[in-house]
Amino acid sequence: MASAKTTKIIIVGAGVIGACLAYHLSLRPQNVITVLERDIPGVGASGHSFAWVNAFGKDPRDYHTLNRRSLDMWYRLAHKLDTDIGIHYGGEMRWENKTVRAAQLEQRIQQLQTWGYPCKLITREEMLALEPELSPGAVETASHSEADIHVETDKFISVCLERAQESGAIVHSKTSVTDFVIRNGKIAAVKTSDTEFSCDVAVLASGVQTTELASLVDVHIPQQRSPGIVIKTTPCTQVLHSVAVIHAPAADENHQHLHLRQLADRTLRIGQGTQEGINRDESQEHADALLDQAKAYLPAIADAKAIPTAVGYRPMPLDGFPILGFTKAVPNLYIALMHSGVTLAPLVGEMATLEIVDGARVDWFSPYRLERFGKTIK
Ligand SMILES: Cc1cc2nc3c(=O)[nH]c(=O)nc-3n(C[C@H](O)[C@H](O)[C@H](O)COP(=O)(O)OP(=O)(O)OC[C@H]3O[C@@H](n4cnc5c(N)ncnc54)[C@H](O)[C@@H]3O)c2cc1C
Structure with a gap:
């Protein structure tokens, strides 16, 4: 995916994950980022969350380590954003x-x-x-x-989106994604009720609605109600x-x-x-x-x-663990679906950017690919 040419990336959903991703992606000058949010940013799971950032009860070890890495990354992200992002320290x-x-x-x-x-x-x-x-x-x-913290998600989301916009991202609230245009097996555009946005990459950071949206392009994302x-x-x-x-x-x-x-x-x-x-x-x-x-x-x-x-x-994949990465069936569709998204936002924002922009496959995400659900999953 890495090249000097402009990459148009559409992020569907402006919760903690979509907002943090928009911030990180927009730091790369060759990207043109558009965020489409059906309501207003933060009203999904992120606005209902207890927002305790931790790795305390996370098992097994791999998953604990993933959460721990992200917890540590919150401190760096706060330093980088250098404004009130609603973090409360103290453990x-x-x-x-x-x-x-x-x-x-x-x-x-x-x-x-x-x-x-x-x-x-x-x-x-x-x-x-x-x-x-x-x-x-x-x-x-x-x-x-x-080291544990808690975060006021509305403040964090606002700051991430503001910074993304300062870097050229466009955020459309009250804009519901209704369908996708597929050309040559890839998503060529994202459709809303009154228009469509062409794209090179579509990211679903749409929380519980991710399953429904992915099903429009025949990708099955197994989720449980939580x-x-x-x-x-x-x-x-x-x-x-x-x-x-x-x-x-x-x-x-x-x-x-x-x-x-x-x-x-x-x-x-x-x-x-x-x-x-x-x-x-x-x-x-x-x-x-x-x-x-x-x-x-x-x-x-x-x-x-x-x-x-x-x-x-809660956005809750069927086995409780995150689903991260491009899908095999639609190679420019990136999924970012997870519980503990408040804990994981800094890590997902930064690492998914490496996957989306640089074409890396981050090892830390290996246990969390969609393919683990078996052959029936495209
Ligand atoms: C009760 C509760 C307690 C929790 N406690 C914790 C905790 O202590 N610690 C922790 O780390 N995590 C916790 N979580 C989980 C955490 O809140 C979520 O994992 C995280 O908020 C997910 O963020 P997200 O951005 O992926 O999803 P969301 O915040 O749900 O954002 C998805 C966005 O996509 C938008 N969208 C959906 N469909 C469309 C469409 N068709 N077009 C455009 N936009 C669309 C939605 O409107 C929404 O704004 C808790 C969750 C809940 C509900």
Whole structure:
């Protein structure tokens, strides 16, 4: 793909992945980048995300390493963009109040340390030194993963798109891709309801809609449904002073674990269970119950009010791992579909650029090609 001639690249979707890719691709002067977004940037999974950037619970080792690399790349990307991109540093703190769960956490920390992940077990006193307003209740064991961050995705997406536009990219919001024009086995143009955009490369960074869009050119992208809810609150007291994210244990058998982060406007984002947990409860009751659980651990947020949020759908390939790369059947169609896209955005933005512009095949992506799903997949 590398040449002095202009390459017209269309990115379908302006979530964290499409925006970060637009930024990286637009740094190459021979590229003409167009981003087509059916709504407004960031309203897909990226706007519903808990946005914890981490490699904490990522298995197996290869996938952990992929996420770890990207986590480290966030620091470099922040330095390069050199403006407020909504990053909150300070790591992730968690604790357990039941013996079995405590033993599991200790084992996990040991495993992660073997893999070189910057995390450690901490005492109750160390927890309170990090977050003095925490009222953790019983603590069997606790940990701190120092490098983890969280990101305000709307800020990050805006900055990436602005920088891409400064480098000549064109971003069309409220522009839904409806079809593709195929010529000589390749995508010659991307169609919207009222026009078409000719291209040399089409990138699907369209989240859950990637399967539907790829099917228009007969490429099958296997996905599972993965609904989740992260509730919002009204602004409240600044309650997290050091760490970016906390994971708190379930209050009892009727509840699940809780995760919480605070944004610069002092609103909170709260979710339950794991990062992949299924939840469709959009009710005020559910939002209130989650916030009440959080208030038990952080009494200072008594003034916060829960705002129920609509269910968000994680882009989730069938086996849970990313799908990255050009397709065999349509050689100028590039797929970038993944869960943990907030964690993975810097790595995908930078490495997919090497594949799209320079024609490289990045080794790190080898386990994540579409072909792993077998012969039925084109
Ligand atoms: C509840 C929840 C919790 C999560 N927690 C975390 C977490 O803690 N850490 C983490 O790393 N990840 C987390 N994720 C996953 C992460 O948010 C996603 O992997 C990431 O946002 C995917 O970004 P994306 O840009 O690929 O997709 P999206 O943000 O969904 O963007 C795709 C865009 O494509 C657009 N589009 C779709 N079809 C068309 C079309 N036909 N024409 C034009 N545009 C189109 C959509 O409107 C959308 O804006 C979570 C997700 C959810 C839902």
